[in-house]
Amino acid sequence: MKPRHSKLIRRQKPRLPAITKFITALALVITAPATLPAGQRSPLPTIDASTPGLRMPIDAAVLDGTVFTANSRSGSITAVDQSSLSVINEWKVAAALSAVESTGRLLLALDDATGKLLVLKPGPAARELHLLNQHSLPLSPVDLAVSSDGGLVAVSSLWPASVTLLALDSTGQAHLQAEVSLPFSPRRILFSDCCTVIVADSFGGRLAAVDATSGRVLRHFSVHGHNIRGLAVNPRTDSLLVSCQTLDSSTFTTYERVFWGVLMQNGLHSLPLKDLFSAAPQASFVKGADERNEFQQGGSYTLNPDAAASAPAYAQPAGTGRSRYPLGTPSIGSGDPGNIAVTHSDTTLLVLSGTDQVAFRTASHLPFERIHVGKRPESVCLSADQELAFVVNRFDDSLSVISLQPDSVAVRTTVALGPMRQLTAAEVGEQKFYDARVSLDGWYSCHSCHTDGHTNGLLADTFGDEDRGAPKKVISLLGVATTGPWAWNGSKKQLEEQVHTSLLISMQSQLATEQLPIEPLAAYLRTLQPPPGIAASRKQLPDPQILQQARLVFRNSGCSNCHAGESLTTDDVFDVGIHDEQGETNFNPPGLAGVSQRGPWFHDGRATSLEDVLRSGHHDQSSPLNDSQIRLLLILLETL
Numbered sequence: 001m002k003p004r005h006s007k008l009i010r011r012q013k014p015r016l017p018a019i020t021k022f023i024t025a026l027a028l029v030i031t032a033p034a035t036l037p038a039g040q041r042s043p044l045p046t047i048d049a050s051t052p053g054l055r056m057p058i059d060a061a062v063l064d065g066t067v068f069t070a071n072s073r074s075g076s077i078t079a080v081d082q083s084s085l086s087v088i089n090e091w092k093v094a095a096a097l098s099a100v101e102s103t104g105r106l107l108l109a110l111d112d113a114t115g116k117l118l119v120l121k122p123g124p125a126a127r128e129l130h131l132l133n134q135h136s137l138p139l140s141p142v143d144l145a146v147s148s149d150g151g152l153v154a155v156s157s158l159w160p161a162s163v164t165l166l167a168l169d170s171t172g173q174a175h176l177q178a179e180v181s182l183p184f185s186p187r188r189i190l191f192s193d194c195c196t197v198i199v200a201d202s203f204g205g206r207l208a209a210v211d212a213t214s215g216r217v218l219r220h221f222s223v224h225g226h227n228i229r230g231l232a233v234n235p236r237t238d239s240l241l242v243s244c245q246t247l248d249s250s251t252f253t254t255y256e257r258v259f260w261g262v263l264m265q266n267g268l269h270s271l272p273l274k275d276l277f278s279a280a281p282q283a284s285f286v287k288g289a290d291e292r293n294e295f296q297q298g299g300s301y302t303l304n305p306d307a308a309a310s311a312p313a314y315a316q317p318a319g320t321g322r323s324r325y326p327l328g329t330p331s332i333g334s335g336d337p338g339n340i341a342v343t344h345s346d347t348t349l350l351v352l353s354g355t356d357q358v359a360f361r362t363a364s365h366l367p368f369e370r371i372h373v374g375k376r377p378e379s380v381c382l383s384a385d386q387e388l389a390f391v392v393n394r395f396d397d398s399l400s401v402i403s404l405q406p407d408s409v410a411v412r413t414t415v416a417l418g419p420m421r422q423l424t425a426a427e428v429g430e431q432k433f434y435d436a437r438v439s440l441d442g443w444y445s446c447h448s449c450h451t452d453g454h455t456n457g458l459l460a461d462t463f464g465d466e467d468r469g470a471p472k473k474v475i476s477l478l479g480v481a482t483t484g485p486w487a488w489n490g491s492k493k494q495l496e497e498q499v500h501t502s503l504l505i506s507m508q509s510q511l512a513t514e515q516l517p518i519e520p521l522a523a524y525l526r527t528l529q530p531p532p533g534i535a536a537s538r539k540q541l542p543d544p545q546i547l548q549q550a551r552l553v554f555r556n557s558g559c560s561n562c563h564a565g566e567s568l569t570t571d572d573v574f575d576v577g578i579h580d581e582q583g584e585t586n587f588n589p590p591g592l593a594g595v596s597q598r599g600p601w602f603h604d605g606r607a608t609s610l611e612d613v614l615r616s617g618h619h620d621q622s623s624p625l626n627d628s629q630i631r632l633l634l635i636l637l638e639t640l
């Protein structure tokens with residue numbers, strides 16, 4: 001049965017608009033048409049790796065004994081030789097890159113600046129890199145997965161909330177199989193077997209299993225958590241591992257509650273794959289799944305330790321099979337757990353992006369230990385023989401090489417991808433935004449709530465409003481420069497003032513006053529742009545005449561009295577009939593740019609759809625909107 005929310009919107013041969021066809025054709029002529037004999041293909045331009053730059057590697061893949069890193073900021077790919085552990089070459093590939101994967105024969109990379117899948121072929125000993133082919137994708141492609149035989153490719157696209165499925169032929173041409181719309185903005189994507197793709201929410205805790213050839217959504221499920229940044233299959237236990245965070249919206253951001261890990265937990269969930277595809281009701285990792293702790297020793301597991309020790313797969317109490325490993329204990333937080341890699345011999349590596357560490361265990365029944373790596377480890381991949389793991393560190397342009405021995409896991413060396421240039425204030429701020437050590441004991445970063453500057457969609461009681469017991473929806477910071485005054489109640493007249501409060505209260509930062517990174521954080525926040533509306537992202541813009549009518553309704557219904565100007569907000573606060581638990585009645589109208597991308601809506605998340613926002617009396621009970629006005633306003637809001 002097709003789940004209610006999923007819609008297969010396209011299953012056909014690629015039909016590109018004429019202009020895209022023309023550009024693609026032109027680009028292929030300029031670069032490297034797949035039809036040309038190998039000898040005549042022009043290699044991509046190299047970059048002098050000794051020039052200071054800002055690469056910000058975000059992903060890595062191994063092909064023929066070479067590690068290739070996708071560098072997000074420089075749009076380059078760096079090749080590191082796996083035996084000498086030194087940089088061989090660096091090529092300029094695109095304006096920006098978001099992922100790289102190996103098919104076993106070719107390299108695939110995502111150009112997220114222009115929305116393309118790049119099919120690349122390294123020359124002998126990675127001295128050259130050729131662009132064989134490129135395929136247009138929906139906007140903002142963020143992650144990429146390849147089936148084990150290299151024949152199927154799945155790409156997640158963030159703002160269009162879609163997955164693109166492609167077949168890759170032997171010449172490196174990609175053919176569109178299906179494009180699947182999802183009810184959430186996806187990021188991590190993984191083949192769980194030959195023909196099933198698991199795709200996870202970038203902000204919240206939703207996941208979907210999709211048939212990789214037909215694009216049919218097989219199942220929707222969810223984890224008790226948000227910010228899913230790691231997905232892996234453990235072949236030994238035949239389970240799906242999911243790393244994420246869990247925010248308790250009903251608690252306050254006080255010292256004690258952060259200290260004890262009550263406010264924000266970081267964890268690794270494990271779900272037997274058979275449960276996912278059984279006829280049982282929709283799988284969901286519920287609160288209260290059996291828990292084990294990173295630092296618990298052998299006998300103190302809540303699971304049966306004897307069974308765990310003797311069985312290759314960890315034992316589970318009958319009936320459940322799911323478990324959740326909270327990472328971190330008081331004074332040792334583990335903010336922003338990320339990518340996961342599992343070896344055939346059951347070693348699991350999990351990057352802790354916010355604390356610059358990698359957690360590892362050499363068997364599924366053992367607790368995790370930790371090693372330090374570079375700044376903001378973002379992704380991990382394994383060498384073909386699984387004796388080495390490579391971790392890309394986004395904020396210091398480096399690759400940590402970890403040796404995996406049955407009895408020891410240790411950093412062998414760190415490879416610098418090239419010298420780094422001086423950072424701007426905003427770039428320093430970006431690093432602080434993603435640094436869990438800014439918070440008390442490293443439990444979480446700004447990104448843990450404001451995911452990549454957006455929102456995790458949850459409520460938190462951060463006293464932004466100076467009272468307890470009235471948790472507020474985490475506000476998206478995309479476009480925050482122009483939406484002041486800040487906080488739901490508009491109490492912060494300066495962005496710096498809000499950042500100061502966020503550091504002291506939301507983060508319970510223990511940094512000395514003069515070390516609080518207020519200016520850099522504010523400089524970074526000012527660079528964040530609103531996301532494209534869902535209609536623009538999906539290239540489903542309405543007829544200009546209808547849009548014109550919708551704008552008229554917006555104006556005539558008085559919306560523009562409070563949502564005005566470029567950012568569609570005003571400086572004042574208003575009572576629109578939505579009061580909080582503590583009796584606060586006046587709120588600052590949120591800017592509406594990108595509003596379709598950030599549900600649930602209102603300060604307490606009470607509206608679960610934009611239609612709810614408008615039907616709930618559109619915050620003016622006295623003159624409700626009629627159906628035709630609502631329809632037009634919805635069309636408009638989805639374009640903003």
Ligand code: HEC
Nearest residue numbers: 446449460464465472473474475486487488498502503506
């Ligand atoms: C525990 C979750 C959480 C963390 C961590 C967090 N915030 Fe927030 N943030 C919120 C919530 C909730 C609000 C809305 C509070 C209110 O208005 O009452 C908010 C509001 C804001 C606003 C106001 C936005 C606007 O448009 O009015 C800014 C700016 C902000 N946070 C920045 C930061 C920065 C910078 C950090 C890290 C230093 C951070 N936050 C950490 C939850 C969080």
Ligand code: HEC
Nearest residue numbers: 557558559562574576578587588589590601602603613618
């Ligand atoms: C009197 C001022 C005022 C008018 C008029 C007004 N709004 Fe609002 N709007 C607000 C305020 C204040 C909020 C925040 C309310 C809250 O969450 O407590 C809001 C919230 C919203 C939200 C949710 C934003 C979010 O991020 O949660 C949307 C969407 C919205 N308004 C659209 C409209 C539309 C469409 C109209 C016209 C039909 C309209 N508004 C008219 C003041 C106004």
